[in-house]
Amino acid sequence: MNHLNLHAILGVGLLVVCGALISAGWVPHEAVSEQIPQTVRDNPASFRSSYVYYTGWRTPTTGSGGGYSSGK
Amino acid sequence: MLSVERTPEETTWSEGEYIPAEQVWAAFGGKEKAKPGGEPKGVAPHQPNPYGAMAFTRAVVQGGVLFAAALVLAALSAMVTAKQPLVQASWTVDPVLTEQVMLTQEFTLPSSKRRNLRLDVNTTVTSGEGIVHAALLNLDTGDAYLIDDQGNQSYSGTLRDVSAGRYVARLELARPTGNTAITGRAVQLSVIRDPGSPLLVWIPLLFAPTSLLFYFLGRSSFETKRWANSDHAPES
Incomplete structure:
Protein backbone atom coordinates (compact mmCIF):
# COMPACT_ATOMS: atom_id res chain seq x y z
CA MET A 1 0.00 0.00 0.00
CA ASN A 2 2.63 2.42 -1.14
CA HIS A 3 0.15 5.20 -1.92
CA LEU A 4 -1.25 5.30 1.62
CA ASN A 5 2.25 5.11 3.10
CA LEU A 6 3.24 8.09 0.93
CA HIS A 7 0.17 10.00 2.15
CA ALA A 8 1.09 9.25 5.77
CA ILE A 9 4.68 10.41 5.27
CA LEU A 10 3.59 13.61 3.50
CA GLY A 11 0.86 14.32 6.06
CA VAL A 12 3.16 13.91 9.06
CA GLY A 13 5.86 15.92 7.26
CA LEU A 14 3.45 18.78 6.60
CA LEU A 15 2.33 18.78 10.24
CA VAL A 16 5.94 18.93 11.45
CA VAL A 17 7.00 21.66 8.98
CA CYS A 18 3.88 23.79 9.49
CA GLY A 19 4.08 23.31 13.27
CA ALA A 20 7.70 24.43 13.29
CA LEU A 21 6.89 27.50 11.16
CA ILE A 22 3.90 28.37 13.37
CA SER A 23 5.97 28.10 16.55
CA ALA A 24 8.63 30.30 14.95
CA GLY A 25 5.94 32.87 14.06
CA TRP A 26 6.64 32.73 10.34
CA VAL A 27 4.50 34.76 7.93
CA PRO A 28 5.09 35.48 4.23
CA HIS A 29 6.73 38.83 3.48
CA GLU A 30 4.42 40.58 1.03
CA ALA A 31 6.06 43.96 0.69
CA VAL A 32 9.01 45.74 -0.85
CA SER A 33 11.03 48.17 1.24
CA GLU A 34 13.08 51.28 0.75
CA GLN A 35 14.80 53.90 2.90
CA ILE A 36 13.28 57.32 3.50
CA PRO A 37 15.25 60.44 4.43
CA GLN A 38 14.94 62.32 7.72
CA THR A 39 12.79 65.02 6.10
CA VAL A 40 10.13 62.41 5.23
CA ARG A 41 10.34 60.90 8.73
CA ASP A 42 9.56 64.35 10.09
CA ASN A 43 6.65 64.71 7.65
CA PRO A 44 5.32 61.23 6.71
CA ALA A 45 2.57 62.70 4.53
CA SER A 46 5.27 63.84 2.09
CA PHE A 47 6.35 60.23 1.42
CA ARG A 48 6.65 59.39 -2.25
CA SER A 49 7.63 55.86 -3.20
CA SER A 50 10.38 55.26 -5.73
CA TYR A 51 8.48 52.22 -6.98
CA VAL A 52 6.51 53.03 -10.10
CA TYR A 53 3.75 50.55 -9.36
CA TYR A 54 2.98 52.29 -6.12
CA THR A 55 2.42 55.81 -7.33
CA GLY A 56 -0.28 57.10 -9.58
CA TRP A 57 -3.56 55.86 -10.95
CA ARG A 58 -3.70 52.38 -12.32
CA THR A 59 -6.48 51.65 -14.75
CA PRO A 60 -8.62 48.68 -13.71
CA THR A 61 -8.85 47.10 -17.14
CA THR A 62 -5.26 47.22 -18.31
CA GLY A 63 -3.83 45.09 -21.08
CA SER A 64 -0.25 43.90 -21.24
CA GLY A 65 2.50 46.35 -20.44
CA GLY A 66 1.23 47.85 -17.22
CA GLY A 67 -1.32 50.61 -17.44
CA TYR A 68 0.32 53.17 -15.15
CA SER A 69 -0.50 56.55 -16.51
CA SER A 70 0.74 59.13 -14.06
CA GLY A 71 3.35 59.46 -11.39
CA LYS A 72 3.81 62.35 -9.04
CA MET B 1 -10.22 -17.95 -11.48
CA LEU B 2 -12.04 -20.23 -13.91
CA SER B 3 -10.29 -20.89 -17.25
CA VAL B 4 -10.88 -23.10 -20.25
CA GLU B 5 -8.51 -24.61 -22.83
CA ARG B 6 -9.86 -26.28 -25.92
CA THR B 7 -8.30 -28.49 -28.55
CA PRO B 8 -10.17 -30.44 -31.27
CA GLU B 9 -9.92 -33.48 -29.05
CA GLU B 10 -10.73 -32.14 -25.59
CA THR B 11 -11.87 -29.25 -23.44
CA THR B 12 -10.22 -28.59 -20.05
CA TRP B 13 -11.76 -26.42 -17.40
CA SER B 14 -9.52 -25.26 -14.54
CA GLU B 15 -10.26 -23.48 -11.29
CA GLY B 16 -7.40 -21.53 -9.69
CA GLU B 17 -6.86 -19.54 -6.55
CA TYR B 18 -4.09 -16.96 -6.09
CA ILE B 19 -1.63 -17.99 -3.40
CA PRO B 20 1.31 -15.78 -2.41
CA ALA B 21 4.76 -17.20 -3.15
CA GLU B 22 5.66 -17.45 0.56
CA GLN B 23 2.63 -19.65 1.21
CA VAL B 24 3.57 -22.02 -1.61
CA TRP B 25 7.14 -22.12 -0.33
CA ALA B 26 5.96 -22.94 3.20
CA ALA B 27 3.63 -25.70 1.91
CA PHE B 28 6.61 -27.43 0.29
CA GLY B 29 8.65 -27.60 3.47
CA GLY B 30 10.07 -24.11 3.60
CA LYS B 31 13.62 -25.00 2.58
CA GLU B 32 15.98 -22.06 2.94
CA LYS B 33 17.55 -22.57 -0.49
CA ALA B 34 14.17 -22.34 -2.20
CA LYS B 35 12.96 -19.25 -0.33
CA PRO B 36 11.39 -16.74 -2.74
CA GLY B 37 13.07 -13.35 -2.74
CA GLY B 38 12.10 -9.90 -3.91
CA GLU B 39 8.76 -8.46 -4.91
CA PRO B 40 6.46 -10.31 -7.33
CA LYS B 41 6.83 -9.06 -10.89
CA GLY B 42 3.65 -7.82 -12.51
CA VAL B 43 0.11 -8.54 -11.37
CA ALA B 44 -1.57 -11.91 -11.83
CA PRO B 45 -5.04 -12.00 -13.41
CA HIS B 46 -6.65 -13.20 -10.18
CA GLN B 47 -4.30 -11.54 -7.68
CA PRO B 48 -6.38 -9.75 -5.01
CA ASN B 49 -6.10 -5.96 -5.11
CA PRO B 50 -4.34 -4.91 -1.87
CA TYR B 51 -6.49 -1.75 -1.87
CA GLY B 52 -9.56 -3.57 -0.63
CA ALA B 53 -11.93 -2.92 2.26
CA MET B 54 -9.12 -2.96 4.85
CA ALA B 55 -7.15 -0.37 2.90
CA PHE B 56 -10.25 1.80 2.54
CA THR B 57 -10.75 1.67 6.33
CA ARG B 58 -7.10 2.56 6.80
CA ALA B 59 -7.46 5.51 4.40
CA VAL B 60 -10.48 6.83 6.32
CA VAL B 61 -8.79 6.40 9.72
CA GLN B 62 -5.49 7.85 8.48
CA GLY B 63 -7.24 10.89 7.00
CA GLY B 64 -9.25 11.35 10.21
CA VAL B 65 -6.19 11.14 12.45
CA LEU B 66 -4.25 13.62 10.33
CA PHE B 67 -7.27 15.96 10.22
CA ALA B 68 -7.56 15.80 14.03
CA ALA B 69 -3.84 16.53 14.35
CA ALA B 70 -4.24 19.49 11.97
CA LEU B 71 -7.10 20.79 14.14
CA VAL B 72 -4.84 20.57 17.19
CA LEU B 73 -2.19 22.48 15.24
CA ALA B 74 -4.78 25.15 14.37
CA ALA B 75 -5.71 25.47 18.06
CA LEU B 76 -2.05 25.75 19.03
CA SER B 77 -1.53 28.36 16.34
CA ALA B 78 -4.40 30.43 17.77
CA MET B 79 -2.82 30.15 21.23
CA VAL B 80 0.75 31.11 20.32
CA THR B 81 -0.01 34.05 18.03
CA ALA B 82 -0.65 37.38 19.74
CA LYS B 83 -2.91 38.96 17.07
CA GLY B 196 0.20 34.21 12.26
CA SER B 197 -0.23 32.65 8.84
CA PRO B 198 -3.58 31.00 7.96
CA LEU B 199 -1.75 29.18 5.16
CA LEU B 200 0.17 27.07 7.69
CA VAL B 201 -3.10 25.95 9.27
CA TRP B 202 -5.03 25.32 6.06
CA ILE B 203 -2.40 23.25 4.24
CA PRO B 204 -2.43 20.28 6.74
CA LEU B 205 -6.22 20.57 7.17
CA LEU B 206 -6.84 20.31 3.43
CA PHE B 207 -4.21 17.63 2.87
CA ALA B 208 -5.59 15.18 5.49
CA PRO B 209 -8.76 14.09 3.58
CA THR B 210 -6.73 13.41 0.42
CA SER B 211 -5.99 9.96 1.92
CA LEU B 212 -9.10 8.77 0.04
CA LEU B 213 -7.67 10.16 -3.19
CA PHE B 214 -4.41 8.30 -2.54
CA TYR B 215 -6.45 5.13 -1.86
CA PHE B 216 -8.33 5.35 -5.16
CA LEU B 217 -5.13 6.17 -7.04
CA GLY B 218 -3.43 3.10 -5.54
CA ARG B 219 -6.41 0.88 -6.36
CA SER B 220 -6.64 2.17 -9.90
CA SER B 221 -2.88 1.88 -10.42
CA PHE B 222 -2.96 -1.80 -9.37
CA GLU B 223 -5.77 -2.61 -11.81
CA THR B 224 -3.97 -0.75 -14.58
CA LYS B 225 -0.90 -2.93 -13.97
CA ARG B 226 -3.07 -6.05 -14.01
CA TRP B 227 -4.56 -5.19 -17.41
CA ALA B 228 -1.15 -4.20 -18.77
CA ASN B 229 0.01 -7.79 -18.07
CA SER B 230 -3.07 -9.32 -19.67
CA ASP B 231 -3.16 -10.94 -23.11
CA HIS B 232 -6.43 -9.12 -23.62
CA ALA B 233 -5.48 -5.60 -22.53
CA PRO B 234 -8.14 -3.06 -23.52
CA GLU B 235 -7.05 -0.72 -26.29
CA SER B 236 -6.76 2.85 -25.11
Missing part, protein backbone atom coordinates in the same frame (compact mmCIF):
# COMPACT_ATOMS: atom_id res chain seq x y z
CA GLN B 84 -2.46 42.29 18.85
CA PRO B 85 -4.14 45.29 17.18
CA LEU B 86 -1.64 48.15 17.05
CA VAL B 87 -3.75 50.71 15.24
CA GLN B 88 -7.18 50.96 13.64
CA ALA B 89 -8.39 53.91 11.62
CA SER B 90 -11.02 54.90 9.08
CA TRP B 91 -11.42 57.85 6.75
CA THR B 92 -14.11 59.28 4.51
CA VAL B 93 -13.03 59.70 0.91
CA ASP B 94 -12.92 63.23 -0.42
CA PRO B 95 -15.41 63.48 -3.32
CA VAL B 96 -13.12 65.30 -5.76
CA LEU B 97 -9.44 64.97 -4.81
CA THR B 98 -7.43 62.94 -7.31
CA GLU B 99 -4.88 62.14 -4.65
CA GLN B 100 -5.82 61.82 -1.00
CA VAL B 101 -3.21 61.01 1.63
CA MET B 102 -4.33 59.46 4.93
CA LEU B 103 -2.07 58.97 7.94
CA THR B 104 -2.66 56.96 11.09
CA GLN B 105 -1.57 58.14 14.48
CA GLU B 106 1.92 57.12 15.52
CA PHE B 107 2.19 53.67 17.09
CA THR B 108 5.07 51.63 18.49
CA LEU B 109 6.20 48.14 17.61
CA PRO B 110 8.06 46.84 20.67
CA SER B 111 11.38 45.05 20.27
CA SER B 112 9.84 41.66 21.09
CA LYS B 113 10.72 38.32 19.52
CA ARG B 114 7.73 38.33 17.17
CA ARG B 115 7.81 41.44 15.02
CA ASN B 116 5.54 40.35 12.20
CA LEU B 117 2.76 42.68 11.09
CA ARG B 118 -0.35 42.41 8.97
CA LEU B 119 -2.04 45.39 7.34
CA ASP B 120 -5.72 45.03 6.42
CA VAL B 121 -7.01 47.64 3.97
CA ASN B 122 -10.74 47.79 3.32
CA THR B 123 -12.45 50.31 1.10
CA THR B 124 -15.78 50.88 -0.59
CA VAL B 125 -14.03 52.68 -3.46
CA THR B 126 -14.61 50.61 -6.59
CA SER B 127 -11.92 49.68 -9.09
CA GLY B 128 -13.31 52.18 -11.57
CA GLU B 129 -13.06 55.03 -9.08
CA GLY B 130 -9.59 54.68 -7.63
CA ILE B 131 -7.07 52.51 -5.84
CA VAL B 132 -5.65 52.65 -2.33
CA HIS B 133 -1.92 52.18 -1.85
CA ALA B 134 -0.59 51.37 1.62
CA ALA B 135 2.82 51.92 3.16
CA LEU B 136 4.26 51.53 6.61
CA LEU B 137 6.95 54.03 7.64
CA ASN B 138 9.37 53.43 10.50
CA LEU B 139 10.10 56.88 11.89
CA ASP B 140 13.16 55.66 13.84
CA THR B 141 15.05 53.61 11.24
CA GLY B 142 13.68 55.19 8.03
CA ASP B 143 12.45 51.84 6.67
CA ALA B 144 9.42 52.16 4.40
CA TYR B 145 7.43 49.01 3.59
CA LEU B 146 5.15 49.11 0.56
CA ILE B 147 2.32 46.60 0.66
CA ASP B 148 1.43 44.64 -2.45
CA ASP B 149 -2.28 45.16 -3.16
CA GLN B 150 -2.28 42.12 -5.51
CA GLY B 151 -4.67 43.97 -7.79
CA ASN B 152 -7.48 44.11 -5.22
CA GLN B 153 -9.40 47.05 -3.80
CA SER B 154 -9.48 45.56 -0.30
CA TYR B 155 -6.44 43.54 0.64
CA SER B 156 -4.14 42.30 3.38
CA GLY B 157 -0.37 42.09 3.45
CA THR B 158 2.00 40.56 5.98
CA LEU B 159 5.49 41.79 6.86
CA ARG B 160 8.04 39.44 8.40
CA ASP B 161 10.43 40.48 11.15
CA VAL B 162 10.30 44.24 10.63
CA SER B 163 12.36 46.68 12.72
CA ALA B 164 11.06 47.72 16.11
CA GLY B 165 10.30 51.40 16.62
CA ARG B 166 7.75 54.14 16.03
CA TYR B 167 5.55 53.67 12.97
CA VAL B 168 3.01 55.54 10.89
CA ALA B 169 0.82 53.88 8.29
CA ARG B 170 0.22 55.97 5.20
CA LEU B 171 -2.58 55.35 2.74
CA GLU B 172 -2.87 57.06 -0.58
CA LEU B 173 -6.04 57.02 -2.66
CA ALA B 174 -5.12 57.59 -6.29
CA ARG B 175 -7.90 58.48 -8.72
CA PRO B 176 -7.87 59.13 -12.45
CA THR B 177 -7.82 62.79 -13.38
CA GLY B 178 -11.14 64.08 -14.70
CA ASN B 179 -13.11 61.44 -12.86
CA THR B 180 -16.58 62.35 -11.65
CA ALA B 181 -17.12 63.14 -7.97
CA ILE B 182 -17.80 60.19 -5.67
CA THR B 183 -19.64 60.31 -2.36
CA GLY B 184 -20.15 57.99 0.56
CA ARG B 185 -16.89 56.13 0.09
CA ALA B 186 -14.69 55.12 3.03
CA VAL B 187 -11.29 53.57 3.71
CA GLN B 188 -10.39 51.49 6.76
CA LEU B 189 -7.03 50.24 7.95
CA SER B 190 -5.88 48.02 10.78
CA VAL B 191 -2.38 46.90 11.74
CA ILE B 192 -2.02 43.65 13.67
CA ARG B 193 1.15 42.44 15.38
CA ASP B 194 2.04 38.72 15.23
CA PRO B 195 -0.94 37.74 13.05
Whole structure:
Protein backbone atom coordinates (compact mmCIF):
# COMPACT_ATOMS: atom_id res chain seq x y z
CA MET A 1 0.00 0.00 0.00
CA ASN A 2 2.63 2.42 -1.14
CA HIS A 3 0.15 5.20 -1.92
CA LEU A 4 -1.25 5.30 1.62
CA ASN A 5 2.25 5.11 3.10
CA LEU A 6 3.24 8.09 0.93
CA HIS A 7 0.17 10.00 2.15
CA ALA A 8 1.09 9.25 5.77
CA ILE A 9 4.68 10.41 5.27
CA LEU A 10 3.59 13.61 3.50
CA GLY A 11 0.86 14.32 6.06
CA VAL A 12 3.16 13.91 9.06
CA GLY A 13 5.86 15.92 7.26
CA LEU A 14 3.45 18.78 6.60
CA LEU A 15 2.33 18.78 10.24
CA VAL A 16 5.94 18.93 11.45
CA VAL A 17 7.00 21.66 8.98
CA CYS A 18 3.88 23.79 9.49
CA GLY A 19 4.08 23.31 13.27
CA ALA A 20 7.70 24.43 13.29
CA LEU A 21 6.89 27.50 11.16
CA ILE A 22 3.90 28.37 13.37
CA SER A 23 5.97 28.10 16.55
CA ALA A 24 8.63 30.30 14.95
CA GLY A 25 5.94 32.87 14.06
CA TRP A 26 6.64 32.73 10.34
CA VAL A 27 4.50 34.76 7.93
CA PRO A 28 5.09 35.48 4.23
CA HIS A 29 6.73 38.83 3.48
CA GLU A 30 4.42 40.58 1.03
CA ALA A 31 6.06 43.96 0.69
CA VAL A 32 9.01 45.74 -0.85
CA SER A 33 11.03 48.17 1.24
CA GLU A 34 13.08 51.28 0.75
CA GLN A 35 14.80 53.90 2.90
CA ILE A 36 13.28 57.32 3.50
CA PRO A 37 15.25 60.44 4.43
CA GLN A 38 14.94 62.32 7.72
CA THR A 39 12.79 65.02 6.10
CA VAL A 40 10.13 62.41 5.23
CA ARG A 41 10.34 60.90 8.73
CA ASP A 42 9.56 64.35 10.09
CA ASN A 43 6.65 64.71 7.65
CA PRO A 44 5.32 61.23 6.71
CA ALA A 45 2.57 62.70 4.53
CA SER A 46 5.27 63.84 2.09
CA PHE A 47 6.35 60.23 1.42
CA ARG A 48 6.65 59.39 -2.25
CA SER A 49 7.63 55.86 -3.20
CA SER A 50 10.38 55.26 -5.73
CA TYR A 51 8.48 52.22 -6.98
CA VAL A 52 6.51 53.03 -10.10
CA TYR A 53 3.75 50.55 -9.36
CA TYR A 54 2.98 52.29 -6.12
CA THR A 55 2.42 55.81 -7.33
CA GLY A 56 -0.28 57.10 -9.58
CA TRP A 57 -3.56 55.86 -10.95
CA ARG A 58 -3.70 52.38 -12.32
CA THR A 59 -6.48 51.65 -14.75
CA PRO A 60 -8.62 48.68 -13.71
CA THR A 61 -8.85 47.10 -17.14
CA THR A 62 -5.26 47.22 -18.31
CA GLY A 63 -3.83 45.09 -21.08
CA SER A 64 -0.25 43.90 -21.24
CA GLY A 65 2.50 46.35 -20.44
CA GLY A 66 1.23 47.85 -17.22
CA GLY A 67 -1.32 50.61 -17.44
CA TYR A 68 0.32 53.17 -15.15
CA SER A 69 -0.50 56.55 -16.51
CA SER A 70 0.74 59.13 -14.06
CA GLY A 71 3.35 59.46 -11.39
CA LYS A 72 3.81 62.35 -9.04
CA MET B 1 -10.22 -17.95 -11.48
CA LEU B 2 -12.04 -20.23 -13.91
CA SER B 3 -10.29 -20.89 -17.25
CA VAL B 4 -10.88 -23.10 -20.25
CA GLU B 5 -8.51 -24.61 -22.83
CA ARG B 6 -9.86 -26.28 -25.92
CA THR B 7 -8.30 -28.49 -28.55
CA PRO B 8 -10.17 -30.44 -31.27
CA GLU B 9 -9.92 -33.48 -29.05
CA GLU B 10 -10.73 -32.14 -25.59
CA THR B 11 -11.87 -29.25 -23.44
CA THR B 12 -10.22 -28.59 -20.05
CA TRP B 13 -11.76 -26.42 -17.40
CA SER B 14 -9.52 -25.26 -14.54
CA GLU B 15 -10.26 -23.48 -11.29
CA GLY B 16 -7.40 -21.53 -9.69
CA GLU B 17 -6.86 -19.54 -6.55
CA TYR B 18 -4.09 -16.96 -6.09
CA ILE B 19 -1.63 -17.99 -3.40
CA PRO B 20 1.31 -15.78 -2.41
CA ALA B 21 4.76 -17.20 -3.15
CA GLU B 22 5.66 -17.45 0.56
CA GLN B 23 2.63 -19.65 1.21
CA VAL B 24 3.57 -22.02 -1.61
CA TRP B 25 7.14 -22.12 -0.33
CA ALA B 26 5.96 -22.94 3.20
CA ALA B 27 3.63 -25.70 1.91
CA PHE B 28 6.61 -27.43 0.29
CA GLY B 29 8.65 -27.60 3.47
CA GLY B 30 10.07 -24.11 3.60
CA LYS B 31 13.62 -25.00 2.58
CA GLU B 32 15.98 -22.06 2.94
CA LYS B 33 17.55 -22.57 -0.49
CA ALA B 34 14.17 -22.34 -2.20
CA LYS B 35 12.96 -19.25 -0.33
CA PRO B 36 11.39 -16.74 -2.74
CA GLY B 37 13.07 -13.35 -2.74
CA GLY B 38 12.10 -9.90 -3.91
CA GLU B 39 8.76 -8.46 -4.91
CA PRO B 40 6.46 -10.31 -7.33
CA LYS B 41 6.83 -9.06 -10.89
CA GLY B 42 3.65 -7.82 -12.51
CA VAL B 43 0.11 -8.54 -11.37
CA ALA B 44 -1.57 -11.91 -11.83
CA PRO B 45 -5.04 -12.00 -13.41
CA HIS B 46 -6.65 -13.20 -10.18
CA GLN B 47 -4.30 -11.54 -7.68
CA PRO B 48 -6.38 -9.75 -5.01
CA ASN B 49 -6.10 -5.96 -5.11
CA PRO B 50 -4.34 -4.91 -1.87
CA TYR B 51 -6.49 -1.75 -1.87
CA GLY B 52 -9.56 -3.57 -0.63
CA ALA B 53 -11.93 -2.92 2.26
CA MET B 54 -9.12 -2.96 4.85
CA ALA B 55 -7.15 -0.37 2.90
CA PHE B 56 -10.25 1.80 2.54
CA THR B 57 -10.75 1.67 6.33
CA ARG B 58 -7.10 2.56 6.80
CA ALA B 59 -7.46 5.51 4.40
CA VAL B 60 -10.48 6.83 6.32
CA VAL B 61 -8.79 6.40 9.72
CA GLN B 62 -5.49 7.85 8.48
CA GLY B 63 -7.24 10.89 7.00
CA GLY B 64 -9.25 11.35 10.21
CA VAL B 65 -6.19 11.14 12.45
CA LEU B 66 -4.25 13.62 10.33
CA PHE B 67 -7.27 15.96 10.22
CA ALA B 68 -7.56 15.80 14.03
CA ALA B 69 -3.84 16.53 14.35
CA ALA B 70 -4.24 19.49 11.97
CA LEU B 71 -7.10 20.79 14.14
CA VAL B 72 -4.84 20.57 17.19
CA LEU B 73 -2.19 22.48 15.24
CA ALA B 74 -4.78 25.15 14.37
CA ALA B 75 -5.71 25.47 18.06
CA LEU B 76 -2.05 25.75 19.03
CA SER B 77 -1.53 28.36 16.34
CA ALA B 78 -4.40 30.43 17.77
CA MET B 79 -2.82 30.15 21.23
CA VAL B 80 0.75 31.11 20.32
CA THR B 81 -0.01 34.05 18.03
CA ALA B 82 -0.65 37.38 19.74
CA LYS B 83 -2.91 38.96 17.07
CA GLN B 84 -2.46 42.29 18.85
CA PRO B 85 -4.14 45.29 17.18
CA LEU B 86 -1.64 48.15 17.05
CA VAL B 87 -3.75 50.71 15.24
CA GLN B 88 -7.18 50.96 13.64
CA ALA B 89 -8.39 53.91 11.62
CA SER B 90 -11.02 54.90 9.08
CA TRP B 91 -11.42 57.85 6.75
CA THR B 92 -14.11 59.28 4.51
CA VAL B 93 -13.03 59.70 0.91
CA ASP B 94 -12.92 63.23 -0.42
CA PRO B 95 -15.41 63.48 -3.32
CA VAL B 96 -13.12 65.30 -5.76
CA LEU B 97 -9.44 64.97 -4.81
CA THR B 98 -7.43 62.94 -7.31
CA GLU B 99 -4.88 62.14 -4.65
CA GLN B 100 -5.82 61.82 -1.00
CA VAL B 101 -3.21 61.01 1.63
CA MET B 102 -4.33 59.46 4.93
CA LEU B 103 -2.07 58.97 7.94
CA THR B 104 -2.66 56.96 11.09
CA GLN B 105 -1.57 58.14 14.48
CA GLU B 106 1.92 57.12 15.52
CA PHE B 107 2.19 53.67 17.09
CA THR B 108 5.07 51.63 18.49
CA LEU B 109 6.20 48.14 17.61
CA PRO B 110 8.06 46.84 20.67
CA SER B 111 11.38 45.05 20.27
CA SER B 112 9.84 41.66 21.09
CA LYS B 113 10.72 38.32 19.52
CA ARG B 114 7.73 38.33 17.17
CA ARG B 115 7.81 41.44 15.02
CA ASN B 116 5.54 40.35 12.20
CA LEU B 117 2.76 42.68 11.09
CA ARG B 118 -0.35 42.41 8.97
CA LEU B 119 -2.04 45.39 7.34
CA ASP B 120 -5.72 45.03 6.42
CA VAL B 121 -7.01 47.64 3.97
CA ASN B 122 -10.74 47.79 3.32
CA THR B 123 -12.45 50.31 1.10
CA THR B 124 -15.78 50.88 -0.59
CA VAL B 125 -14.03 52.68 -3.46
CA THR B 126 -14.61 50.61 -6.59
CA SER B 127 -11.92 49.68 -9.09
CA GLY B 128 -13.31 52.18 -11.57
CA GLU B 129 -13.06 55.03 -9.08
CA GLY B 130 -9.59 54.68 -7.63
CA ILE B 131 -7.07 52.51 -5.84
CA VAL B 132 -5.65 52.65 -2.33
CA HIS B 133 -1.92 52.18 -1.85
CA ALA B 134 -0.59 51.37 1.62
CA ALA B 135 2.82 51.92 3.16
CA LEU B 136 4.26 51.53 6.61
CA LEU B 137 6.95 54.03 7.64
CA ASN B 138 9.37 53.43 10.50
CA LEU B 139 10.10 56.88 11.89
CA ASP B 140 13.16 55.66 13.84
CA THR B 141 15.05 53.61 11.24
CA GLY B 142 13.68 55.19 8.03
CA ASP B 143 12.45 51.84 6.67
CA ALA B 144 9.42 52.16 4.40
CA TYR B 145 7.43 49.01 3.59
CA LEU B 146 5.15 49.11 0.56
CA ILE B 147 2.32 46.60 0.66
CA ASP B 148 1.43 44.64 -2.45
CA ASP B 149 -2.28 45.16 -3.16
CA GLN B 150 -2.28 42.12 -5.51
CA GLY B 151 -4.67 43.97 -7.79
CA ASN B 152 -7.48 44.11 -5.22
CA GLN B 153 -9.40 47.05 -3.80
CA SER B 154 -9.48 45.56 -0.30
CA TYR B 155 -6.44 43.54 0.64
CA SER B 156 -4.14 42.30 3.38
CA GLY B 157 -0.37 42.09 3.45
CA THR B 158 2.00 40.56 5.98
CA LEU B 159 5.49 41.79 6.86
CA ARG B 160 8.04 39.44 8.40
CA ASP B 161 10.43 40.48 11.15
CA VAL B 162 10.30 44.24 10.63
CA SER B 163 12.36 46.68 12.72
CA ALA B 164 11.06 47.72 16.11
CA GLY B 165 10.30 51.40 16.62
CA ARG B 166 7.75 54.14 16.03
CA TYR B 167 5.55 53.67 12.97
CA VAL B 168 3.01 55.54 10.89
CA ALA B 169 0.82 53.88 8.29
CA ARG B 170 0.22 55.97 5.20
CA LEU B 171 -2.58 55.35 2.74
CA GLU B 172 -2.87 57.06 -0.58
CA LEU B 173 -6.04 57.02 -2.66
CA ALA B 174 -5.12 57.59 -6.29
CA ARG B 175 -7.90 58.48 -8.72
CA PRO B 176 -7.87 59.13 -12.45
CA THR B 177 -7.82 62.79 -13.38
CA GLY B 178 -11.14 64.08 -14.70
CA ASN B 179 -13.11 61.44 -12.86
CA THR B 180 -16.58 62.35 -11.65
CA ALA B 181 -17.12 63.14 -7.97
CA ILE B 182 -17.80 60.19 -5.67
CA THR B 183 -19.64 60.31 -2.36
CA GLY B 184 -20.15 57.99 0.56
CA ARG B 185 -16.89 56.13 0.09
CA ALA B 186 -14.69 55.12 3.03
CA VAL B 187 -11.29 53.57 3.71
CA GLN B 188 -10.39 51.49 6.76
CA LEU B 189 -7.03 50.24 7.95
CA SER B 190 -5.88 48.02 10.78
CA VAL B 191 -2.38 46.90 11.74
CA ILE B 192 -2.02 43.65 13.67
CA ARG B 193 1.15 42.44 15.38
CA ASP B 194 2.04 38.72 15.23
CA PRO B 195 -0.94 37.74 13.05
CA GLY B 196 0.20 34.21 12.26
CA SER B 197 -0.23 32.65 8.84
CA PRO B 198 -3.58 31.00 7.96
CA LEU B 199 -1.75 29.18 5.16
CA LEU B 200 0.17 27.07 7.69
CA VAL B 201 -3.10 25.95 9.27
CA TRP B 202 -5.03 25.32 6.06
CA ILE B 203 -2.40 23.25 4.24
CA PRO B 204 -2.43 20.28 6.74
CA LEU B 205 -6.22 20.57 7.17
CA LEU B 206 -6.84 20.31 3.43
CA PHE B 207 -4.21 17.63 2.87
CA ALA B 208 -5.59 15.18 5.49
CA PRO B 209 -8.76 14.09 3.58
CA THR B 210 -6.73 13.41 0.42
CA SER B 211 -5.99 9.96 1.92
CA LEU B 212 -9.10 8.77 0.04
CA LEU B 213 -7.67 10.16 -3.19
CA PHE B 214 -4.41 8.30 -2.54
CA TYR B 215 -6.45 5.13 -1.86
CA PHE B 216 -8.33 5.35 -5.16
CA LEU B 217 -5.13 6.17 -7.04
CA GLY B 218 -3.43 3.10 -5.54
CA ARG B 219 -6.41 0.88 -6.36
CA SER B 220 -6.64 2.17 -9.90
CA SER B 221 -2.88 1.88 -10.42
CA PHE B 222 -2.96 -1.80 -9.37
CA GLU B 223 -5.77 -2.61 -11.81
CA THR B 224 -3.97 -0.75 -14.58
CA LYS B 225 -0.90 -2.93 -13.97
CA ARG B 226 -3.07 -6.05 -14.01
CA TRP B 227 -4.56 -5.19 -17.41
CA ALA B 228 -1.15 -4.20 -18.77
CA ASN B 229 0.01 -7.79 -18.07
CA SER B 230 -3.07 -9.32 -19.67
CA ASP B 231 -3.16 -10.94 -23.11
CA HIS B 232 -6.43 -9.12 -23.62
CA ALA B 233 -5.48 -5.60 -22.53
CA PRO B 234 -8.14 -3.06 -23.52
CA GLU B 235 -7.05 -0.72 -26.29
CA SER B 236 -6.76 2.85 -25.11
